[in-house]
Amino acid sequence: MNQGQKLGGKREAIIQAALQVFSEKGYHNARMEEVATVAGIGKGTIYEYFDSKLQLFQAVLENSIKVYYDSIILEENPSLSFEERLRRLIHSHVCFSQENRQLTRIVFWDTEIMDSELKDWFMSIRKEKEEQMINIIRQSIKKGELRDIDPCLLSIMLEGVVASLWGPITLDNWDMDAAELASSITDMIMRGIAAQ
Amino acid sequence: MNQGQKLGGKREAIIQAALQVFSEKGYHNARMEEVATVAGIGKGTIYEYFDSKLQLFQAVLENSIKVYYDSIILEENPSLSFEERLRRLIHSHVCFSQENRQLTRIVFWDTEIMDSELKDWFMSIRKEKEEQMINIIRQSIKKGELRDIDPCLLSIMLEGVVASLWGPITLDNWDMDAAELASSITDMIMRGIAAQ
């Protein structure tokens, strides 16, 4: 018997069920019993795989963050222009958000639940991605693609712009094309909004 | 039940205590008894002024939102350039965030608790401010101050940029000057980040 596989499959099923329930109800209103029901297993079984509700949530969060960052293209390829990279980043974020509304919310909004250990881990991942972004910005400035702006500030702003799209996207009456949206935003960021 | 007509600053004191406790612990981990203790009153007294924990939270939220929007300058004055208006908006937001860290978090992040009535009220306020912003953008486009961009999209992006500042601001090691920060951001938004 392939125990590892068996374990892994059930663990995964629990995480998927928990993702669904946590997304619908939020952490505090979600009940372990409902997670078990959705996963099609008994209540006690969850505790074979996770020590507590908090740890289960954090596993969900960890998983979601991984899935998110795996799907986001932050191309290191130096042959691409910064503008093209930015467009692709925004495009992949919009596509992801449209396809994983609940998951996006957990990644971006339900971070208050995290204990300090997870928070550190989460921050370190964000930091890593931020550093990556900052590096790309720095190189682009050197190459003369970008003006001499504060790379940190730009990085923060870009994150804000990207995050702000989740609201309108989840409100189902927004039928904007992802590619077009990415282009519009990229254009605004690159060339600014002032006339001329 | 509670017409909220009772005399004193006691209602206000409860709201302040609740703001503190809710901010520290979050809605679900906050205990009514702690709110009472912080307010320096008995547990039952809260219920003389608020019908339930939820209503108390919503009163806090309502109050916070009012305070926030009262402090944010969104100048209608048409003699000012759009750039100047934007700079002032960001500047007042940054100042507010620096002085009311907890409050900012409640206004921007803890909205999942709201019941539908409050949500509607909250959305209507946001909508109103958004409309205001969109109008200003439209006029500025007409006047030739801004390029012909999508006003709605810009409005959403600006909100995202502004919201994204809260994280770094509340992390206490960020010692940026509000005025300088506002100018930098405004400049980036107006002129874009591309070279030339």
Add this chain to the structure above:
Amino acid sequence: MNQGQKLGGKREAIIQAALQVFSEKGYHNARMEEVATVAGIGKGTIYEYFDSKLQLFQAVLENSIKVYYDSIILEENPSLSFEERLRRLIHSHVCFSQENRQLTRIVFWDTEIMDSELKDWFMSIRKEKEEQMINIIRQSIKKGELRDIDPCLLSIMLEGVVASLWGPITLDNWDMDAAELASSITDMIMRGIAAQ
């Protein structure tokens, strides 16, 4: 100023208000505040006249019992036949019940609330009335008006018959004439229900 009168009047008003509220809601669901409101006074004032909710209820009960027994004719007049006395007793009970539905319920049904002291007092009053009834029965047996039956048992049964009328009377669709009802019941009790 006639203080005694003033006191008495307010005390009486509280008892009347309490009677109404206790009757409608029952002891445990009645709230002191509502009693005060109905009495047109402040909550604290009740405690100027009664030490506690329980004592107020007991005052109401005491009052109700007095009013009840005062209105019930249990004629000692030996020139009347037992049958006539019984008819008058039932008639006055029916009339009282029709006019004081709430009060009757309190006297007959809400006795579980009483503390032991009040219970003793209440039982002693009942006992007294019962003794009176038993005496009348004994005399009537001696006089040859009644068969040689157990006076205690008859007394209990009569109380049961009388009490059983409260239900149908308070269900408002019972439009029986009090005098006729009293006659029918008396006849049944006196002559039995067997044919011949």
Add this chain to the structure above:
Amino acid sequence: MNQGQKLGGKREAIIQAALQVFSEKGYHNARMEEVATVAGIGKGTIYEYFDSKLQLFQAVLENSIKVYYDSIILEENPSLSFEERLRRLIHSHVCFSQENRQLTRIVFWDTEIMDSELKDWFMSIRKEKEEQMINIIRQSIKKGELRDIDPCLLSIMLEGVVASLWGPITLDNWDMDAAELASSITDMIMRGIAAQ
């Protein structure tokens, strides 16, 4: 929620414990914790079987009423005389009351707690038994066993007489023989109390 389908005698044990506690303290003064303690289980376990205190009480009441009516013989057998039937009815009631003092009280006196649904159910059972009794009375009148009296009125009176016995029976100093008591009462009812 609670389909009441769980296995064990545990549900029954809770009802028995609740019967005891409710009888001793009355509904409002009974505490769920005491019910749990008496049942020898944890507080939360009660809620595995009953949704609320009220539903537990109603289950107790329902159970008690069933037990009562199951034990009361209201013979339809037409070969028996009305007098014999009445004697058996009273006899079974007295026996039941002596053996289930607390339960009798709940069935006859604590009906104010019932919600309207249970009240309807309870009333319909009472109505059914009353109809049965009224029919027997009617037939007996037709057969010439009884005088031409109002069947409804007699039914009510009999209920009153039967109920009135509970008081003396539960006061422990009443040591009357059930059979003898039933005979005495039946005799009084049948032949009346007047001499000759």
Add this chain to the structure above:
DNA sequence: TATGAATGAGCATTCATTCAT
């Protein structure tokens, strides 16, 4: 005397977690 704002003991109920099967 009259008031009603303030109080806090008391209790029903929830739900994460355990553990015997």
Add this chain to the structure above:
DNA sequence: GATGAATGAATGCTCATTCAT
């Protein structure tokens, strides 16, 4: 391993009672 019946700590809320005005 898997289960779900059992548990009890935790907490929102009520309302009789007090007491400063």
